[in-house]
Amino acid sequence: MASTSRRSSYSRRAQYGTFTGYVVAGIGALIGAVLLGLSLWQPGSFSGPRNVASDLIVQPVGEASATARTSGQSLFDAISGYLEAGGQNAHLKKEVELARIRLAEAEAVSQENARLKELLSLTEASDRSVTVTRMIGSTSSSSRRFAYIGAGSSDGVQPGMPVRSARGVVGRVLEVSPGTARILLLTDSQSILPVRLADEDVVAFAEGRGDGLLQIRLINLGVNPLEEGDMLVTSGSGGYYEPGIAVAIVTEVTDDGAVARIVSDPAATNFVTVESIWLPETIESAEQPADAPLEP
Amino acid sequence: MDRLAPSARSDAYGSRINRAHSPTLAYCIPLLTVVCGSILSIVPIASAVPLMPPLGFITLLAWRMVRPGLFPIWAGFPLGMIDDLFSGQPFGSAIMLWSLALISVEVLEARFPWRGFIQDWLSAVVIITLYLLLGALLSGASLDWQAVVALVPQLLIAILLFPVIARQVARLDRVRLMRFWKIG
Numbered sequence: 001m002a003s004t005s006r007r008s009s010y011s012r013r014a015q016y017g018t019f020t021g022y023v024v025a026g027i028g029a030l031i032g033a034v035l036l037g038l039s040l041w042q043p044g045s046f047s048g049p050r051n052v053a054s055d056l057i058v059q060p061v062g063e064a065s066a067t068a069r070t071s072g073q074s075l076f077d078a079i080s081g082y083l084e085a086g087g088q089n090a091h092l093k094k095e096v097e098l099a100r101i102r103l104a105e106a107e108a109v110s111q112e113n114a115r116l117k118e119l120l121s122l123t124e125a126s127d128r129s130v131t132v133t134r135m136i137g138s139t140s141s142s143s144r145r146f147a148y149i150g151a152g153s154s155d156g157v158q159p160g161m162p163v164r165s166a167r168g169v170v171g172r173v174l175e176v177s178p179g180t181a182r183i184l185l186l187t188d189s190q191s192i193l194p195v196r197l198a199d200e201d202v203v204a205f206a207e208g209r210g211d212g213l214l215q216i217r218l219i220n221l222g223v224n225p226l227e228e229g230d231m232l233v234t235s236g237s238g239g240y241y242e243p244g245i246a247v248a249i250v251t252e253v254t255d256d257g258a259v260a261r262i263v264s265d266p267a268a269t270n271f272v273t274v275e276s277i278w279l280p281e282t283i284e285s286a287e288q289p290a291d292a293p294l295e296p
Numbered sequence: 297m298d299r300l301a302p303s304a305r306s307d308a309y310g311s312r313i314n315r316a317h318s319p320t321l322a323y324c325i326p327l328l329t330v331v332c333g334s335i336l337s338i339v340p341i342a343s344a345v346p347l348m349p350p351l352g353f354i355t356l357l358a359w360r361m362v363r364p365g366l367f368p369i370w371a372g373f374p375l376g377m378i379d380d381l382f383s384g385q386p387f388g389s390a391i392m393l394w395s396l397a398l399i400s401v402e403v404l405e406a407r408f409p410w411r412g413f414i415q416d417w418l419s420a421v422v423i424i425t426l427y428l429l430l431g432a433l434l435s436g437a438s439l440d441w442q443a444v445v446a447l448v449p450q451l452l453i454a455i456l457l458f459p460v461i462a463r464q465v466a467r468l469d470r471v472r473l474m475r476f477w478k479i480g
Contacts, residue, residue, distance in 0.1 A: 021369040022399070028373030029395035035388025040436050046380075046387035053381035058338060065339045137338035139384025140348035141450070143432040143443060146384045148338065187345075189437040210443030212345040 051177030058148050059180050062136025070270055128275045131155040135269050145188035147266055152179045157274050165272050168246035168263035186262055187212050195247050196235040203235055214248050216257040226250050226258045239282030315475035325472040326366055330356045334379040345446045349454035352379045358465040360401050361416045372398045389434050397423050420458050
Protein backbone atom coordinates (compact mmCIF):
# COMPACT_ATOMS: atom_id res chain seq x y z
CA MET A 1 0.00 0.00 0.00
CA ALA A 2 1.40 3.30 -1.03
CA SER A 3 0.37 6.48 0.62
CA THR A 4 1.80 9.93 0.28
CA SER A 5 3.10 11.89 3.20
CA ARG A 6 0.03 14.04 3.05
CA ARG A 7 -0.39 15.46 6.52
CA SER A 8 -2.25 18.58 7.40
CA SER A 9 0.60 20.78 8.42
CA TYR A 10 0.57 23.64 10.90
CA SER A 11 3.27 25.35 8.87
CA ARG A 12 1.77 28.28 7.02
CA ARG A 13 4.64 28.10 4.56
CA ALA A 14 3.85 24.50 3.60
CA GLN A 15 0.15 25.27 3.29
CA TYR A 16 0.82 28.26 1.02
CA GLY A 17 3.20 26.11 -1.05
CA THR A 18 0.54 23.48 -1.73
CA PHE A 19 -2.04 26.10 -2.50
CA THR A 20 0.27 27.94 -4.90
CA GLY A 21 0.96 24.64 -6.69
CA TYR A 22 -2.76 24.18 -7.33
CA VAL A 23 -3.16 27.77 -8.52
CA VAL A 24 -0.18 27.56 -10.89
CA ALA A 25 -1.42 24.23 -12.31
CA GLY A 26 -4.88 25.72 -12.79
CA ILE A 27 -3.42 28.74 -14.59
CA GLY A 28 -1.38 26.32 -16.76
CA ALA A 29 -4.53 24.47 -17.76
CA LEU A 30 -6.26 27.77 -18.56
CA ILE A 31 -3.36 28.96 -20.71
CA GLY A 32 -3.48 25.58 -22.46
CA ALA A 33 -7.19 26.01 -23.16
CA VAL A 34 -6.62 29.49 -24.61
CA LEU A 35 -3.74 28.27 -26.81
CA LEU A 36 -5.86 25.30 -27.93
CA GLY A 37 -8.74 27.58 -28.86
CA LEU A 38 -6.34 29.82 -30.76
CA SER A 39 -4.78 26.95 -32.71
CA LEU A 40 -8.16 25.39 -33.52
CA TRP A 41 -9.32 28.78 -34.78
CA GLN A 42 -6.17 29.39 -36.83
CA PRO A 43 -4.41 26.05 -37.40
CA GLY A 44 -1.17 27.61 -38.66
CA SER A 45 -0.56 29.86 -35.66
CA PHE A 46 2.08 27.79 -33.84
CA SER A 47 3.87 26.40 -36.87
CA GLY A 48 7.10 28.25 -35.94
CA PRO A 49 8.11 26.28 -32.81
CA ARG A 50 6.76 23.08 -34.38
CA ASN A 51 9.00 23.58 -37.43
CA VAL A 52 12.05 24.19 -35.25
CA ALA A 53 11.27 21.04 -33.26
CA SER A 54 10.80 18.95 -36.38
CA ASP A 55 14.06 20.23 -37.88
CA LEU A 56 16.03 19.65 -34.68
CA ILE A 57 14.61 16.34 -33.52
CA VAL A 58 12.14 14.72 -35.90
CA GLN A 59 14.61 14.71 -38.78
CA PRO A 60 17.57 12.89 -37.13
CA VAL A 61 15.35 10.55 -35.11
CA GLY A 62 13.07 9.86 -38.05
CA GLU A 63 15.87 9.30 -40.57
CA ALA A 64 17.60 6.86 -38.25
CA SER A 65 14.44 4.93 -37.50
CA ALA A 66 13.41 4.88 -41.16
CA THR A 67 16.79 3.43 -42.12
CA ALA A 68 16.58 0.86 -39.34
CA ARG A 69 13.05 -0.07 -40.35
CA THR A 70 14.00 -0.57 -43.99
CA SER A 71 17.10 -2.58 -43.20
CA GLY A 72 15.10 -4.64 -40.70
CA GLN A 73 12.54 -5.42 -43.37
CA SER A 74 15.25 -6.39 -45.85
CA LEU A 75 16.92 -8.57 -43.20
CA PHE A 76 13.72 -10.55 -42.77
CA ASP A 77 13.36 -10.73 -46.54
CA ALA A 78 16.91 -12.07 -46.81
CA ILE A 79 16.30 -14.78 -44.22
CA SER A 80 13.06 -15.94 -45.75
CA GLY A 81 14.67 -15.75 -49.21
CA TYR A 82 17.48 -18.02 -48.03
CA LEU A 83 14.98 -20.60 -46.79
CA GLU A 84 13.05 -20.63 -50.04
CA ALA A 85 16.04 -20.29 -52.36
CA GLY A 86 15.93 -23.65 -54.18
CA GLY A 87 12.32 -23.66 -55.26
CA GLN A 88 12.42 -19.99 -56.02
CA ASN A 89 15.45 -20.37 -58.28
CA ALA A 90 13.71 -22.81 -60.62
CA HIS A 91 10.59 -20.70 -60.59
CA LEU A 92 12.51 -17.51 -61.37
CA LYS A 93 14.36 -19.10 -64.30
CA LYS A 94 11.04 -19.92 -65.90
CA GLU A 95 9.81 -16.42 -65.23
CA VAL A 96 12.90 -14.78 -66.71
CA GLU A 97 12.42 -16.67 -69.97
CA LEU A 98 8.85 -15.51 -70.16
CA ALA A 99 9.88 -11.98 -69.23
CA ARG A 100 12.47 -11.85 -72.05
CA ILE A 101 9.76 -12.65 -74.55
CA ARG A 102 7.44 -10.06 -73.07
CA LEU A 103 10.25 -7.49 -73.05
CA ALA A 104 10.79 -7.93 -76.75
CA GLU A 105 7.08 -7.52 -77.31
CA ALA A 106 7.04 -4.42 -75.13
CA GLU A 107 9.90 -2.88 -77.08
CA ALA A 108 7.95 -3.35 -80.27
CA VAL A 109 4.90 -1.79 -78.70
CA SER A 110 6.85 1.19 -77.36
CA GLN A 111 8.42 1.78 -80.77
CA GLU A 112 5.02 1.78 -82.32
CA ASN A 113 3.80 4.05 -79.54
CA ALA A 114 6.58 6.56 -80.21
CA ARG A 115 5.77 6.52 -83.92
CA LEU A 116 2.08 7.13 -83.29
CA LYS A 117 2.86 9.94 -80.86
CA GLU A 118 5.04 11.57 -83.48
CA LEU A 119 2.13 11.39 -85.85
CA LEU A 120 -0.05 13.16 -83.30
CA SER A 121 2.84 15.57 -82.48
CA LEU A 122 2.44 14.96 -78.75
CA THR A 123 5.30 15.84 -76.46
CA GLU A 124 6.22 13.84 -73.40
CA ALA A 125 4.90 15.39 -70.21
CA SER A 126 7.71 17.11 -68.37
CA ASP A 127 8.94 15.59 -65.11
CA ARG A 128 6.98 17.24 -62.34
CA SER A 129 8.90 15.90 -59.38
CA VAL A 130 10.46 18.48 -57.05
CA THR A 131 12.39 16.05 -54.90
CA VAL A 132 12.48 12.41 -53.83
CA THR A 133 12.73 11.79 -50.11
CA ARG A 134 12.03 9.40 -47.29
CA MET A 135 8.95 9.35 -45.12
CA ILE A 136 10.47 9.77 -41.66
CA GLY A 137 7.55 9.60 -39.26
CA SER A 138 3.92 10.13 -38.57
CA THR A 139 1.81 11.30 -35.67
CA SER A 140 0.72 7.84 -34.72
CA SER A 141 -0.82 8.61 -31.33
CA SER A 142 -3.09 11.50 -32.34
CA SER A 143 -6.42 11.20 -34.14
CA ARG A 144 -5.10 13.58 -36.77
CA ARG A 145 -3.12 11.91 -39.50
CA PHE A 146 0.03 13.85 -40.32
CA ALA A 147 3.36 12.52 -41.56
CA TYR A 148 6.84 13.99 -41.79
CA ILE A 149 9.09 13.78 -44.83
CA GLY A 150 12.81 14.41 -44.92
CA ALA A 151 12.82 17.35 -47.34
CA GLY A 152 11.81 20.94 -46.75
CA SER A 153 11.94 24.43 -48.16
CA SER A 154 15.67 24.12 -48.85
CA ASP A 155 14.79 21.36 -51.35
CA GLY A 156 12.10 23.46 -52.98
CA VAL A 157 9.14 21.94 -51.16
CA GLN A 158 6.24 24.35 -50.68
CA PRO A 159 2.87 24.04 -48.94
CA GLY A 160 0.16 22.56 -51.13
CA MET A 161 2.43 20.33 -53.19
CA PRO A 162 1.13 16.79 -53.75
CA VAL A 163 3.15 13.90 -52.31
CA ARG A 164 3.01 10.49 -53.97
CA SER A 165 4.71 7.15 -53.65
CA ALA A 166 5.36 4.65 -56.42
CA ARG A 167 1.88 3.21 -55.81
CA GLY A 168 -0.24 6.33 -55.63
CA VAL A 169 -1.20 9.52 -53.82
CA VAL A 170 0.00 9.81 -50.19
CA GLY A 171 -1.10 13.33 -49.26
CA ARG A 172 -0.40 17.03 -49.53
CA VAL A 173 2.29 19.25 -47.96
CA LEU A 174 0.86 21.32 -45.11
CA GLU A 175 3.77 23.01 -43.31
CA VAL A 176 7.37 23.43 -44.43
CA SER A 177 10.51 23.96 -42.39
CA PRO A 178 14.03 24.14 -43.89
CA GLY A 179 14.77 20.42 -43.55
CA THR A 180 11.42 18.69 -43.09
CA ALA A 181 7.81 19.03 -44.14
CA ARG A 182 4.58 18.01 -42.52
CA ILE A 183 2.05 16.40 -44.84
CA LEU A 184 -1.67 15.84 -44.46
CA LEU A 185 -2.34 12.18 -45.24
CA LEU A 186 -5.35 11.15 -47.32
CA THR A 187 -6.90 9.30 -44.38
CA ASP A 188 -7.09 12.43 -42.19
CA SER A 189 -10.67 13.46 -41.60
CA GLN A 190 -9.94 16.97 -42.92
CA SER A 191 -8.59 15.71 -46.25
CA ILE A 192 -10.85 15.89 -49.32
CA LEU A 193 -9.62 14.84 -52.74
CA PRO A 194 -11.52 15.01 -56.07
CA VAL A 195 -11.40 11.58 -57.76
CA ARG A 196 -12.93 9.74 -60.69
CA LEU A 197 -13.32 6.13 -61.72
CA ALA A 198 -10.29 4.91 -63.63
CA ASP A 199 -12.23 3.67 -66.67
CA GLU A 200 -15.43 5.72 -66.62
CA ASP A 201 -16.43 9.35 -66.27
CA VAL A 202 -17.81 9.16 -62.76
CA VAL A 203 -16.56 11.95 -60.48
CA ALA A 204 -16.61 11.94 -56.70
CA PHE A 205 -14.94 13.28 -53.59
CA ALA A 206 -12.75 11.03 -51.43
CA GLU A 207 -12.87 12.10 -47.79
CA GLY A 208 -10.78 10.62 -44.99
CA ARG A 209 -12.80 8.89 -42.30
CA GLY A 210 -10.17 8.90 -39.58
CA ASP A 211 -10.02 5.11 -39.34
CA GLY A 212 -7.74 4.39 -42.28
CA LEU A 213 -10.45 4.21 -44.95
CA LEU A 214 -11.86 6.76 -47.37
CA GLN A 215 -15.51 7.73 -47.81
CA ILE A 216 -16.35 8.18 -51.50
CA ARG A 217 -19.15 10.70 -52.10
CA LEU A 218 -20.54 10.84 -55.65
CA ILE A 219 -21.16 14.28 -57.10
CA ASN A 220 -24.03 13.20 -59.37
CA LEU A 221 -26.58 11.39 -57.26
CA GLY A 222 -28.61 8.75 -59.04
CA VAL A 223 -27.95 5.11 -59.72
CA ASN A 224 -24.72 4.28 -57.90
CA PRO A 225 -22.30 3.14 -60.61
CA LEU A 226 -19.58 2.01 -58.18
CA GLU A 227 -18.77 -1.65 -57.69
CA GLU A 228 -16.50 -3.48 -55.33
CA GLY A 229 -12.94 -3.53 -56.66
CA ASP A 230 -13.28 -0.37 -58.75
CA MET A 231 -10.11 1.72 -58.99
CA LEU A 232 -10.33 5.44 -58.25
CA VAL A 233 -7.78 7.92 -59.62
CA THR A 234 -7.27 11.66 -59.16
CA SER A 235 -9.48 13.73 -61.45
CA GLY A 236 -7.27 16.81 -61.53
CA SER A 237 -10.03 19.23 -60.59
CA GLY A 238 -9.00 21.68 -57.90
CA GLY A 239 -5.63 22.01 -59.58
CA TYR A 240 -3.40 20.40 -56.93
CA TYR A 241 -2.99 16.85 -58.22
CA GLU A 242 -2.16 15.72 -61.73
CA PRO A 243 -5.06 13.63 -63.10
CA GLY A 244 -4.74 9.86 -63.33
CA ILE A 245 -2.77 9.00 -60.17
CA ALA A 246 -4.10 5.95 -58.30
CA VAL A 247 -5.90 6.79 -55.05
CA ALA A 248 -8.09 4.00 -53.71
CA ILE A 249 -9.95 0.76 -54.37
CA VAL A 250 -13.65 0.42 -53.53
CA THR A 251 -14.23 -2.15 -50.79
CA GLU A 252 -17.85 -1.58 -49.86
CA VAL A 253 -20.69 0.11 -51.79
CA THR A 254 -23.02 2.32 -49.74
CA ASP A 255 -26.21 4.23 -50.64
CA ASP A 256 -24.55 7.50 -51.57
CA GLY A 257 -21.15 6.29 -52.67
CA ALA A 258 -18.69 3.80 -51.28
CA VAL A 259 -16.03 3.05 -48.72
CA ALA A 260 -12.58 2.66 -50.25
CA ARG A 261 -9.14 1.51 -49.13
CA ILE A 262 -6.15 3.69 -50.05
CA VAL A 263 -3.73 2.21 -52.56
CA SER A 264 -0.62 3.76 -51.07
CA ASP A 265 -0.75 2.84 -47.41
CA PRO A 266 1.66 5.13 -45.52
CA ALA A 267 2.65 2.20 -43.32
CA ALA A 268 4.16 0.45 -46.33
CA THR A 269 5.62 3.60 -47.87
CA ASN A 270 9.31 4.35 -47.67
CA PHE A 271 10.34 6.75 -50.43
CA VAL A 272 7.97 9.43 -51.68
CA THR A 273 8.10 12.02 -54.47
CA VAL A 274 7.06 15.60 -53.90
CA GLU A 275 5.59 17.03 -57.09
CA SER A 276 4.93 20.58 -58.12
CA ILE A 277 1.35 21.81 -57.99
CA TRP A 278 -0.37 20.79 -61.22
CA LEU A 279 -2.17 24.03 -62.13
CA PRO A 280 -1.11 26.90 -59.83
CA GLU A 281 -3.26 29.36 -61.83
CA THR A 282 -6.43 27.44 -60.97
CA ILE A 283 -5.67 27.65 -57.25
CA GLU A 284 -4.87 31.36 -57.43
CA SER A 285 -8.12 32.07 -59.25
CA ALA A 286 -10.06 29.90 -56.81
CA GLU A 287 -8.68 31.97 -53.95
CA GLN A 288 -10.02 35.20 -55.43
CA PRO A 289 -13.39 36.21 -54.01
CA ALA A 290 -16.22 35.69 -56.47
CA ASP A 291 -17.37 39.32 -56.30
CA ALA A 292 -13.93 40.87 -56.84
CA PRO A 293 -13.69 43.01 -59.99
CA LEU A 294 -11.73 41.45 -62.84
CA GLU A 295 -8.43 43.08 -63.73
CA PRO A 296 -8.11 44.03 -67.35
CA MET B 297 32.98 -7.11 18.85
CA ASP B 298 30.65 -8.69 16.34
CA ARG B 299 31.05 -7.56 12.81
CA LEU B 300 27.97 -6.00 11.23
CA ALA B 301 26.57 -7.76 8.18
CA PRO B 302 27.85 -5.93 5.08
CA SER B 303 24.29 -5.23 3.98
CA ALA B 304 23.51 -3.34 7.16
CA ARG B 305 25.30 -0.24 5.96
CA SER B 306 23.55 -0.15 2.58
CA ASP B 307 20.04 0.38 1.30
CA ALA B 308 18.37 -0.41 -2.02
CA TYR B 309 20.48 2.24 -3.74
CA GLY B 310 23.90 1.05 -2.60
CA SER B 311 26.19 1.57 0.38
CA ARG B 312 25.48 4.65 2.47
CA ILE B 313 28.97 5.32 3.68
CA ASN B 314 30.63 8.23 1.90
CA ARG B 315 28.14 8.00 -0.96
CA ALA B 316 25.33 10.31 -2.04
CA HIS B 317 22.60 10.59 -4.66
CA SER B 318 23.36 12.66 -7.72
CA PRO B 319 20.91 15.58 -8.00
CA THR B 320 21.42 15.81 -11.76
CA LEU B 321 20.45 12.19 -12.27
CA ALA B 322 17.61 12.41 -9.78
CA TYR B 323 15.90 15.23 -11.65
CA CYS B 324 16.97 14.57 -15.25
CA ILE B 325 15.86 10.95 -15.60
CA PRO B 326 12.13 11.61 -15.04
CA LEU B 327 12.16 14.66 -17.33
CA LEU B 328 14.08 12.91 -20.08
CA THR B 329 11.92 9.78 -20.03
CA VAL B 330 8.71 11.81 -20.40
CA VAL B 331 10.17 13.89 -23.25
CA CYS B 332 11.51 10.75 -24.96
CA GLY B 333 8.05 9.20 -24.66
CA SER B 334 6.57 12.22 -26.42
CA ILE B 335 9.10 12.03 -29.25
CA LEU B 336 8.83 8.25 -29.65
CA SER B 337 5.24 8.49 -30.82
CA ILE B 338 6.33 9.86 -34.21
CA VAL B 339 8.84 7.11 -34.92
CA PRO B 340 6.91 4.05 -36.06
CA ILE B 341 4.95 4.51 -39.27
CA ALA B 342 1.74 2.64 -38.55
CA SER B 343 -0.31 5.53 -39.56
CA ALA B 344 -3.50 4.37 -41.22
CA VAL B 345 -5.16 4.56 -37.80
CA PRO B 346 -3.94 6.06 -34.51
CA LEU B 347 -2.41 3.03 -32.83
CA MET B 348 0.50 4.22 -30.78
CA PRO B 349 -0.44 4.90 -27.14
CA PRO B 350 0.42 8.38 -25.82
CA LEU B 351 3.74 7.24 -24.35
CA GLY B 352 4.79 10.59 -22.88
CA PHE B 353 1.51 10.95 -21.02
CA ILE B 354 1.58 7.39 -19.70
CA THR B 355 5.17 7.83 -18.52
CA LEU B 356 4.23 11.04 -16.71
CA LEU B 357 1.31 9.28 -15.02
CA ALA B 358 3.55 6.38 -14.04
CA TRP B 359 6.16 8.71 -12.49
CA ARG B 360 3.37 10.52 -10.65
CA MET B 361 2.07 7.23 -9.24
CA VAL B 362 5.46 5.73 -8.42
CA ARG B 363 6.94 8.89 -6.89
CA PRO B 364 4.25 11.32 -5.72
CA GLY B 365 5.69 14.76 -5.27
CA LEU B 366 8.58 14.31 -7.69
CA PHE B 367 6.93 16.35 -10.41
CA PRO B 368 5.37 19.59 -9.16
CA ILE B 369 1.68 19.78 -9.81
CA TRP B 370 2.17 22.38 -12.56
CA ALA B 371 4.59 20.11 -14.52
CA GLY B 372 1.84 19.46 -17.08
CA PHE B 373 2.40 22.93 -18.54
CA PRO B 374 6.07 22.67 -19.68
CA LEU B 375 5.96 18.95 -20.45
CA GLY B 376 2.66 19.25 -22.31
CA MET B 377 4.12 22.08 -24.36
CA ILE B 378 6.94 19.81 -25.52
CA ASP B 379 4.47 17.02 -26.31
CA ASP B 380 2.37 19.41 -28.39
CA LEU B 381 5.32 20.06 -30.68
CA PHE B 382 5.41 16.41 -31.73
CA SER B 383 1.98 14.90 -31.22
CA GLY B 384 0.18 16.40 -34.20
CA GLN B 385 -2.60 17.64 -31.94
CA PRO B 386 -3.38 21.37 -32.15
CA PHE B 387 -0.97 23.34 -29.96
CA GLY B 388 -2.30 23.70 -26.43
CA SER B 389 -4.24 20.47 -26.18
CA ALA B 390 -1.56 18.59 -24.23
CA ILE B 391 -0.81 21.68 -22.08
CA MET B 392 -4.42 21.74 -20.96
CA LEU B 393 -5.05 17.99 -20.71
CA TRP B 394 -1.77 17.15 -18.92
CA SER B 395 -2.34 19.95 -16.38
CA LEU B 396 -5.88 18.75 -15.76
CA ALA B 397 -4.67 15.15 -15.44
CA LEU B 398 -2.07 16.07 -12.81
CA ILE B 399 -4.63 18.09 -10.84
CA SER B 400 -7.10 15.22 -10.96
CA VAL B 401 -4.46 12.72 -9.76
CA GLU B 402 -3.79 15.05 -6.84
CA VAL B 403 -7.50 15.27 -6.03
CA LEU B 404 -7.90 11.48 -6.31
CA GLU B 405 -4.97 11.03 -3.96
CA ALA B 406 -6.46 13.38 -1.40
CA ARG B 407 -9.72 11.45 -1.58
CA PHE B 408 -8.18 7.94 -1.40
CA PRO B 409 -4.87 8.22 0.49
CA TRP B 410 -4.22 4.49 0.80
CA ARG B 411 -4.00 2.77 -2.55
CA GLY B 412 -2.51 -0.38 -4.04
CA PHE B 413 -1.28 -0.79 -7.58
CA ILE B 414 -4.72 -1.97 -8.75
CA GLN B 415 -6.31 1.29 -7.63
CA ASP B 416 -3.50 3.24 -9.29
CA TRP B 417 -4.04 1.30 -12.49
CA LEU B 418 -7.79 1.90 -12.34
CA SER B 419 -7.35 5.63 -11.94
CA ALA B 420 -4.80 5.60 -14.78
CA VAL B 421 -7.34 3.74 -16.97
CA VAL B 422 -9.98 6.38 -16.30
CA ILE B 423 -7.54 9.24 -16.91
CA ILE B 424 -6.07 7.73 -20.10
CA THR B 425 -9.55 7.00 -21.50
CA LEU B 426 -10.69 10.56 -20.86
CA TYR B 427 -7.41 11.88 -22.26
CA LEU B 428 -7.76 9.96 -25.54
CA LEU B 429 -11.44 10.84 -25.97
CA LEU B 430 -10.94 14.53 -25.19
CA GLY B 431 -7.81 14.57 -27.35
CA ALA B 432 -9.78 13.18 -30.30
CA LEU B 433 -12.61 15.62 -29.63
CA LEU B 434 -10.26 18.61 -29.49
CA SER B 435 -8.01 17.53 -32.35
CA GLY B 436 -9.96 19.47 -34.96
CA ALA B 437 -10.88 16.24 -36.74
CA SER B 438 -14.52 15.74 -37.63
CA LEU B 439 -15.50 12.83 -35.42
CA ASP B 440 -18.02 10.24 -36.49
CA TRP B 441 -18.55 6.78 -35.06
CA GLN B 442 -15.87 5.14 -37.26
CA ALA B 443 -13.21 7.46 -35.87
CA VAL B 444 -14.34 6.67 -32.32
CA VAL B 445 -14.23 2.93 -33.05
CA ALA B 446 -10.72 3.45 -34.44
CA LEU B 447 -9.69 4.75 -31.01
CA VAL B 448 -10.49 1.44 -29.28
CA PRO B 449 -7.32 -0.51 -30.22
CA GLN B 450 -5.14 2.43 -29.16
CA LEU B 451 -6.98 2.66 -25.86
CA LEU B 452 -6.62 -1.07 -25.17
CA ILE B 453 -2.90 -0.98 -25.93
CA ALA B 454 -2.48 2.07 -23.67
CA ILE B 455 -4.34 0.41 -20.78
CA LEU B 456 -2.37 -2.83 -21.06
CA LEU B 457 0.90 -0.95 -21.42
CA PHE B 458 0.46 1.05 -18.22
CA PRO B 459 1.68 -1.68 -15.79
CA VAL B 460 4.67 -2.38 -18.04
CA ILE B 461 5.65 1.28 -18.13
CA ALA B 462 5.03 1.65 -14.40
CA ARG B 463 7.41 -1.26 -13.76
CA GLN B 464 10.07 0.26 -16.02
CA VAL B 465 9.63 3.59 -14.25
CA ALA B 466 10.12 1.87 -10.90
CA ARG B 467 13.33 0.33 -12.25
CA LEU B 468 14.48 3.72 -13.53
CA ASP B 469 13.71 5.14 -10.12
CA ARG B 470 16.39 2.90 -8.65
CA VAL B 471 18.86 4.16 -11.26
CA ARG B 472 17.77 7.70 -10.45
CA LEU B 473 18.60 7.33 -6.76
CA MET B 474 21.81 5.38 -7.20
CA ARG B 475 24.50 6.43 -4.72
CA PHE B 476 27.86 7.70 -5.96
CA TRP B 477 31.21 8.28 -4.31
CA LYS B 478 31.24 11.54 -2.46
CA ILE B 479 34.59 13.30 -2.67
CA GLY B 480 35.64 15.28 0.33
